[in-house]
Amino acid sequence: MIPTEWFLILSAILFSIGVCGVLTRKNGITIFMSIELMVNAVNLTFLAYARQFHQLHGLIFVFFVMAIAAAEAAVGLAIFISLFHHRDTIDVDEANLMHW
Amino acid sequence: MPFDATDIALSFVKIGITLFMLLNVAPVMNWVERRGSALIQDRPGPNRVGPFGLFQTVADALKFFFKEDIIPAQAHRSLYMMAPAIGLLPAMTTLAVVPWGRPFLLHERTLFGRTVFQGGRWFEPIVADVNAGILIIFGLASLSVYGVTIAGWSSANKYSFFGAIRSSAQMISYELALGLAAVSALLVAGSLRLTEVVAKQTGYFVLFDTIKLPAWNVVSPAMWLSFIIFSVAAFAETNRLPFDFAEAEAELVAGYHTEYSSMKFALFFMGEYMSMFTMAALVTTLFLGGWDVPWYNEPATFGGFLISFVSFLLKVCFLMFVFVWVRWTIPRLKYDILMRIGWKVFLPLAIVNIILVAGFIAKGWI
Amino acid sequence: MDLRRMIEFVIFFFFAAVAVIFALVVILHRNAVVGALSLVASFFALAVMYVLLDAPFLAALQVIVYAGAIMVLFLFVIMLLNLGHRTEEPARPIQQFLGFTGSAAFAITLIYYIAKYTAFRVLPTTPFLSDARSIGVTLFEAYIFPFEMVSILLLAAIVGALLLSGRGRQAVNP
Numbered sequence: 001m002i003p004t005e006w007f008l009i010l011s012a013i014l015f016s017i018g019v020c021g022v023l024t025r026k027n028g029i030t031i032f033m034s035i036e037l038m039v040n041a042v043n044l045t046f047l048a049y050a051r052q053f054h055q056l057h058g059l060i061f062v063f064f065v066m067a068i069a070a071a072e073a074a075v076g077l078a079i080f081i082s083l084f085h086h087r088d089t090i091d092v093d094e095a096n097l098m099h100w
Numbered sequence: 101m102p103f104d105a106t107d108i109a110l111s112f113v114k115i116g117i118t119l120f121m122l123l124n125v126a127p128v129m130n131w132v133e134r135r136g137s138a139l140i141q142d143r144p145g146p147n148r149v150g151p152f153g154l155f156q157t158v159a160d161a162l163k164f165f166f167k168e169d170i171i172p173a174q175a176h177r178s179l180y181m182m183a184p185a186i187g188l189l190p191a192m193t194t195l196a197v198v199p200w201g202r203p204f205l206l207h208e209r210t211l212f213g214r215t216v217f218q219g220g221r222w223f224e225p226i227v228a229d230v231n232a233g234i235l236i237i238f239g240l241a242s243l244s245v246y247g248v249t250i251a252g253w254s255s256a257n258k259y260s261f262f263g264a265i266r267s268s269a270q271m272i273s274y275e276l277a278l279g280l281a282a283v284s285a286l287l288v289a290g291s292l293r294l295t296e297v298v299a300k301q302t303g304y305f306v307l308f309d310t311i312k313l314p315a316w317n318v319v320s321p322a323m324w325l326s327f328i329i330f331s332v333a334a335f336a337e338t339n340r341l342p343f344d345f346a347e348a349e350a351e352l353v354a355g356y357h358t359e360y361s362s363m364k365f366a367l368f369f370m371g372e373y374m375s376m377f378t379m380a381a382l383v384t385t386l387f388l389g390g391w392d393v394p395w396y397n398e399p400a401t402f403g404g405f406l407i408s409f410v411s412f413l414l415k416v417c418f419l420m421f422v423f424v425w426v427r428w429t430i431p432r433l434k435y436d437i438l439m440r441i442g443w444k445v446f447l448p449l450a451i452v453n454i455i456l457v458a459g460f461i462a463k464g465w466i
Numbered sequence: 467m468d469l470r471r472m473i474e475f476v477i478f479f480f481f482a483a484v485a486v487i488f489a490l491v492v493i494l495h496r497n498a499v500v501g502a503l504s505l506v507a508s509f510f511a512l513a514v515m516y517v518l519l520d521a522p523f524l525a526a527l528q529v530i531v532y533a534g535a536i537m538v539l540f541l542f543v544i545m546l547l548n549l550g551h552r553t554e555e556p557a558r559p560i561q562q563f564l565g566f567t568g569s570a571a572f573a574i575t576l577i578y579y580i581a582k583y584t585a586f587r588v589l590p591t592t593p594f595l596s597d598a599r600s601i602g603v604t605l606f607e608a609y610i611f612p613f614e615m616v617s618i619l620l621l622a623a624i625v626g627a628l629l630l631s632g633r634g635r636q637a638v639n640p
Contacts, residue, residue, distance in 0.1 A: 001471075014489055017490060023568060044515060054592075091555075109467075
C-alpha cells in the first residue's frame with residue numbers, strides 16, 4: 001500500500017499550484033479553475049486520512065464537497081457571464097467598480 | 101487475494117477479446133447499415149464488391165486511407181487532431197465493466213513445463229469487476245461529451261460549432277434519464293456490480309406453477325417503463341435517429357464532424373458505432389439478462405462459457421439491428437421538441453419510475 | 467517487493483505526474499479552452515488516485531460530477547463567451563514574480579512539515595471497505611440533515627444561476 005504521506009505531499013503540491021494560479025492569472029475563468037484545483041487537492045487529503053483511519057466520514061465529506069462545488073461552479077459562472085455582458089471582458093482587473 | 105503473473109496474462113487476454121469485439125463493430129455495422137437500410141427501403145444496396153456486398157467495408161476502409169487529409173487553416177491544430185481520439189476513448193473503455201460470459205473454472209494444467217492455475221482458478225469474463233460498476237459507465241458516458249464539443253469548437257466553422265453545442269446539450273440532458281432508468285434495474289439486483297445484476301437475472305419466474313419464464317428484467321411488467329426510458333435515452337446518447345438533429349444530413353451538413361476528412365472522420369464513425377455497441381451491451385446486461393441463455397443452466401466449463409458468450413453476442417447484435425431499423429423507420433425529432441421531452445417528460449418519468457420500482461420491490465412483486 | 471505493490475507504485479507515480487503536469491498547464495497556458503481540458507485530464511488522474519485510496523465509488527463520482535459535469539459547464543461558458551479565441555495579456559511582472567515565489571515558498575513549507583511531522587508510520591492492514599452500501603447507510607443515517615440541506619442548496623443554485631445569467635433581468639427590471 002502507498003504511504004499516506006505521499007498522498008498528502010501530492011495534495012500539497014496541487015494546492016500550491018492552485019494558489020499560484022489564483023495569484024498569477026488575470027482571466028476570471030482560469031482563476032476559478034485554479035480554485036477548483038485547490039478544492040480537489042483538499043478532497044485528496046480527506047480521502048487519504050479516511051483511508052489511514054478507516055473512517056467513512058471522510059468519504060461522506062468529500063461527497064458533500066463535490067455536490068457543493070457543483071453548485072458553486074454554476075453560480076460563479078453565472079456571475080462571470082453577467083460580468084462579461086456588462087463589461088465585455090473577463091479580466092478581473094477590470095472589475096474594479098463597486099457600482100455602475 | 102494473491103496477485104501474480106497469471107492474473108496479468110488473463111487480464112491481457114480479456115482486454116484482447118474486448119478490443120477485438122469493439123474494433124470489429126465498425127466494419128460489420130457499416131455493412132449492416134447499408135444492407136439493412138436497403139432492405140427497409142426496398143432496394144438492393146451494395147452488392148457488387150463481394151458476395152452480398154460483404155467486401156464493401158474493405159473498399160470503404162481503403163478509401164478512407166487514401167483520401168486527402170485536409171486541416172482547415174484557422175483550426176486549433178492540436179485540439180483538432182486530438183478530438184477524434186478523445187471521442188473514441190470513452191467508447192472503447194466503457195465495455196471494461198460489462199460481463200460478457202459465464203464465469204468458468206480453469207483447471208490446473210502444465211504449460212511449457214510449469215503448472216499454471218494451481219488449485220483451479222475462476223475465469224471471470226469481465227475486464228474489471230469493480231464494486232461501483234454502473235457508476236464507471238455513467239462517468240465514461242459523461243466524458244463522451246468532450247469529443248463532440250472539442251471537435252466542433254476546434255474546426256473554426258460556425259455551423260459545426262453550432263452542431264456541437266446542440267449535440268452536447270442533448271447528450272448531457274439525456275444522461276440524467278439514462279442514469280435514473282438504470283437505477284431501477286440496480287434496485288432489483290441490490291448492488292452496483294454488473295455481474296450481480298446479471299446473476300440476479302439467471303433465475304426463473306414461475307407463473308401459475310407451470311410456466312417457467314427466464315427472470316430477465318424485461319419480462320416483468322414493473323420494469324417495462326424503465327426499459328423504454330433507458331432505450332430511448334440510449335438512442336439520444338449515441339446521437340442516432342430519431343435524435344440526431346445535430347448531425348442531420350442536409351440540415352447542418354454533418355454537424356460537428358463536417359471539417360474532418362479521411363481517417364479522422366473514420367475515427368468518429370467508428371466511435372459512434374462503438375458507443376452504439378456499448379449502449380446495446382448495457383441494455384442487454386441490465387434488462388435482457390446479459391449472458392444468460394433462456395431456459396438452460398450453463399455448466400461452469402469452457403463450453404458453458406462459449407454458449408453464454410454467443411448468447412450475449414446474439415442479443416447485442418439484435419439490438420444493433422434495432423438501432424438500424426429505427427433509424428430508417430422513424431423521422432427525426434426537431435431539436436426543441438427533443439430537448440423539451442428530455443427535460444419535461446423523460447426526467448420526471450424516470451424519477452417516478454424509481455419510486456414505483458422501489459414500491460414494487462418492497463411489496464415483492466418483482 | 468511483490469508484483470502488486472510494484473504495480474501500485476508505478477500507477478501512483480505515473481498518475482501523480484499526470485495530475486501535476488496538467489495542473490501546471492492549467493495555470494500557465496494562455497488559451498482558456500486548453501486550460502479547461504487540461505483540468506479535465508488532471509481530474510481524471512485524481513480519480514485514479516482515489517481508486518488507489520480504496521474509494522472506487524468516489525472515483526466514479528469524481529469523473530461523473532467534476533470531469534463530466536462541472537468541467538463541461540466551464541467549457542460551455544468559455545465557448546459561448548468566445549474566450550477561447552482571445553488570449554489574455556499576461557499579468558504585470560511584479561505580480562507574476564510575487565505570485566510564483568509566494569506559492570513556491572508555501573509549497574516548500576507545506577511539504578517540509580508534512581514529511582517531517584506526519585507520524586503515519588503504520589498503515590492499516592485490512593483494506594478499507596467503502597462500497598455503495600456502507601456509504602449509503604452512513605449518508606442516510608448520520609448525515610441525513612446535510613443531505614437534505616444540500617438538495618435545497620442545489621435548488622437555490624439553479625434558481626440563482628438562472629437569475630444571474632441575465633434572463634431574469636428583463637423580467638425584473640421595469
